[in-house]
Structures are given as structure tokens and as C-alpha cells.
Amino acid sequence: MSxxxxxxxxxxxxxxIVNMQLRDKYSSLNDLARYYDIVEDELCQKLAAADFHYDAKSNQFK
Structure with missing residues (x-):
């Protein structure tokens, strides 16, 4: 899924979708953003609006 x-x-x-992709394909949020050619900060802002924040140690949004 795109x-x-x-x-x-x-x-x-x-x-x-993002957490599944991070778990299965990408070792970092930066790798995922680069692959899909999206702005990492914009993705984080969209998820932060619903109180989900990226945890680099676990490589997922919580």
C-alpha cells in the first residue's frame, strides 16, 4: 500500500500501515519516508495530531 x-x-x-511497514521492511522512519518520497515531519505531524509519536528505539509509533 502506498x-x-x-x-x-x-x-x-x-x-x-506505517507501523507494519516499519516492522516488516524499514529499519527507520527516515528509510520509510525516503522510499515513499514523503516528508517525514509531515507524517509525524499527522500522527502526532492523534497523539501518536515515533519511538526510534522500538521503530514504531505509539
């Missing part, structure tokens, strides 16, 4: 339209996605679906 994340290019993450700005319009339901935040809970976005969280699920």
Missing part, C-alpha cells in the same frame, strides 16, 4: 496520500488517510489506518 503512503503517498497519507495526508488524507484515516489516522488509525495510517498508524497501522
Amino acid at each position: 503512503l503517498t496520500n497519507f495526508k488524507t488517510m484515516d489516522v488509525n489506518i495510517l498508524l497501522s
